[in-house]
Each structure stands twice: as structure tokens, then as C-alpha cells.
Amino acid sequence: MNVGLGLPISNPAQLLTWARRADAGPFSALGLLDRLVYDNPEPLVTLAVLAGATSRVRLQTEVLIAPLHNTAILAKQAATLDRLSGSRFTLGIGTAGREDDYLAAGVDVHRRGRRLDEQLALLRRAWSGEPYGAGDGDGVGPIGPAPVRLGGPEVLFGGFVPAVFERVARWGDGFLGAGLGPQWMDTAFRDVERRWELAGREGRPRLAAQVNVALGPETVLAEARKEMGDYYAFTGRPGHMLAGLLTTPAAVRDAVTAFTGIGADEVMLYCWASDPDQIDRLADAVA
Template identity: 65%
Template sequence: MNVGIGLPIGDPAGLLTWAQRADAGPFSTLGLLDRLVYDNPEPLVALAVLAGATSRIRVQTEVLLAPLRDTALLAKQAATLDRMTGGRLVLGLGIGGRDDDHQVTGVDLGTRGRRLDEQMAVMRRLWSGEPYSDDVGTIGPAPARPGGPEVLFGGFKPAALERVARWGDGFLAAAAPSWAGGLFDTVRAYWKEYGRDGEPRIVAQVNVALGPQHVIDDARAAMHAYYTFTGMADRMVTGMLTTPTGIREAIAGFADLGADEVMLYCYGLDPNQVDRLADVV
């Protein structure tokens, strides 16, 4: 079972410390979320910096809101980062749900799923070295991984789960072990229905905070502020894991469900959490 670190967003300059400690530890991946109308670092830019400051750990968007971005430019950015990191990019994609993010980009909130499907068709073609159209040539560079970086999709609705089989390499599950199993089974069923070889890669996510009470309080406040728009922030914060035992049990629970990796997502800013979580892992 691989275990990654989801990075906090409150202090972009501090992420170098997090990344270098994680790269020196037992962790497999660095994850970073995406929003536009919020005080968070832009993930592709931030992960490019972190990739340059590390040597082996993967960098993962979790999830990048692809419909808010120009398709050809996103394909080029992803291919560039994948190529320059030697294939360390994992492109986690989703559609988002914030009206303000879509307002400022002029993207119709009601068509974002269809737009993502259209984007994937174009990006897969470009990453394979095909021209953009009959009138426009190829858009390089070629990614390190043939066919493009590994693509994971997040979401809960059937359309999102089916998208994993149609366009992706795996599934990002922000769900507790108690109900993630049904999502995993649905993704695997779609995978077989589409005749895909092997199995989809399953990456789970749990929210954690480990350390003194002020670290936990900081994490809860940051997470609550981030998810206030959902109307479910209180419930989500309640699910944050704050003990070594709880974190170990969650990792074991996802392992029992056949997950390939668990991302321990942090909202508190204390980088010493990396060392504490390393001891848990």
C-alpha cells in the first residue's frame, strides 16, 4: 500500500519544506487541490516548483478543475511537467462545483461534465502525437509516459465513475472506507464493461491532522473554511482523523477494499506533521 501526502494550501512558500521532508520519507505522492476563487496556490505551477525541489516523489493534482482551463494549453502544461519530471506527474481531474469559479472563467456550470469529456478526447490525441486538427499541427512536447500522464478522475456520480473507464487510468475517492467500497466496485464494473485491460488504479483520500491541539484546531478551521460552500463543513470536519490509531485503521480499511494508495490530506500548516505521519506509516 502506497501512502501519499495531501498538502495544505494556507502557506505556499512553506510547501517546499513539506515536499522535501516527504521526499526523504516513506511517502509516494504529493497531492495539491485546485480552486480559482480562493486563496490557494495554482496547482500545476506549485507542483512544478515542488517537483524541481524533489527527486523521486510523484506530484498529483487532486483534483484539477479541467473545465475551467483551455484544453490545448492544459495538454501542453501537463505534458511538459510529465516530461521534465521523468513521468512523475499524476493528473487528477474533476469538474468542480463552485459557481464563482465558473463565473470568472465564463464556463457554464451545467455543461462542465460534457466539456471534460471533450477535453479528454483532445488531450489524449495530442499526448499521442497527433495533430490538433486537419488545419493545426501537433502540440508538444511529448510526455514522458506514452499516451500522456496518468489520469485519475474524482467524483461520486455515475457519470464521473464511468469517466474513469472511458478516459482514465484510475479513480480518486474522497470517501470513508465505510462507503468507498461501493464506489470502487462501480468503477471496476465500468472498467470491465468498457473492455479495459487490468484493473483501474484506486487512490483513496482521508483528511488528517496529527500533533498538538493547536495543530488540530488549525487544520479543522482551515478545512471548515474551505468547505463552507457545501453546507456540510461541520460533518466533514468531524470526519478528520487526528490519532495514529485512527489513521492506521483507515489505511488498513482501504487496503482491505483493494485500494492501491491512500492520500493523507493535511489542512494544518505545521510541517512536522510529515514526520509524525511517517512514524504512523
């Protein structure tokens, strides 16, 4: 059973403490979300710092809004982080849909899916050591450093539309699902596996599920609810997400068991409150 932690974003100065304590514990990965027009730390910069403070735990974006990024620079950043971490980096990517992020980046939100598809081909070429560009002699030379992992860092896709499942089958190593219960996630997992098989891919996709958690006294729970409510306010239905927040050890344990039962290779427990003592509480809950 692989259980990871999603890192809280409200106090970036505490993230080194979170990373070191998680690395010394039973957790498999540390995840960090991405937004542009929001008060969160930039994920690639932050994970690079955390890579130097850890030696075992994996580091992943959940998920990086790739269309906001310059593709060539993203290829270099991801390969560098793969090298510096000893291939402990997982690039979770998606498109999201918050218009303010795209306006700030100067990217057309309505082209985000097509832009991501274009980026994926370029990223894979860059990580394979080929000249950067579309091929046919128009490349500009390879972009280094070469990643430790052949073909580039592990890539997971987040989202629930059919195009996401197709990207997993064509370009990815697996799927990261967030915000759905085990019954609905089971359907998504099976769709990902079916499209993977139809694409003729060998092996099987890695499947990860993410659930929101907060364990501790009422002050911890109140902070988590506030942070979640603020983050999901853009949906117009933050209460719907808050209803899924798990706040007891039994609920966390049952969720991990349920997601593992439908084939999840990893369950990410996303923490919204900054208290690092939650690491020990969560470790006890899933022991």
C-alpha cells in the same frame, strides 16, 4: 502499501519544505487541490516547482478543475510537467461545482460535464502526437512536448456520480475517491472496476482514497479545523466534513488499513495544517 500526502494550502512558502521532507520519507505522492476563487496556490505551477525540489515522490492534482482551463494549454502544461518530473506527474481531474469558480473563468457551470468529455478526447489526441483538433483534417498541428509516458500522464478522475466512473473506464487510468468512509468507498471502487471490465479495458484501474488528517498539538488541530471549515463552508455543512478529520495516530493507521483492505492502491492523507512536523508524525503512524 502506498501512502501519499495532500499538501496544506495556507502557507505556500512552506511547500518546498513539505516536498523535500516527504521525498526523503516513506510517502508515495504529494497531492494539491484546485480552486480558482480561493486563497490557494495554483496547482500546476506549484507542482512544477516541487518537481524540481524532489526526485522520487509522485506529484498529482487532487483534483484539477479541468473545465476551467483552456484545453490546448492544459495539454501542453501536463505534458511539460510529465517531462520535467521524469514521468512522476499524475493528472487528477474533475468538474467540481462551485459556481464562483466558473463565473470567474467565464465557463458555463451547467456544461461542465460535457466540456470535460470534449476536453478528454482532445487531451488524448494531443498527448499521442496527433494534430490538435477533432480530426478529419481540421487539426492545427501537434502540441508538444511529447510526454514521457506513452499516451500522456496518468489520469485519475475524482467524484462519485456514474459519469465519473464511465470516464475512468473510457479515458482514465484510475479513480480518486475523497470524503467517504471505507464501506461507501468499497461500493464506488467495485463500480469503477465493473465499468472498466465492461469497457473491455485490460488490467485494472488504479484506485486511490483520500482522507483528511491532522496530527500534533492542539494548535495544529485548531488550524486544520479552521482551514477545513473555511474550505467546505460552501457546502452549508462544513461540520459534516470536520467530523471525518482524523486526529490520532491510531485513527490514521486504521483508515489506511481499512482502505487498503478494500483494494486501494494508494491512500492520500490530506493535511490541512501547515506544520511540516506532521510529516514525521504521519510516517510514524503508518510505519
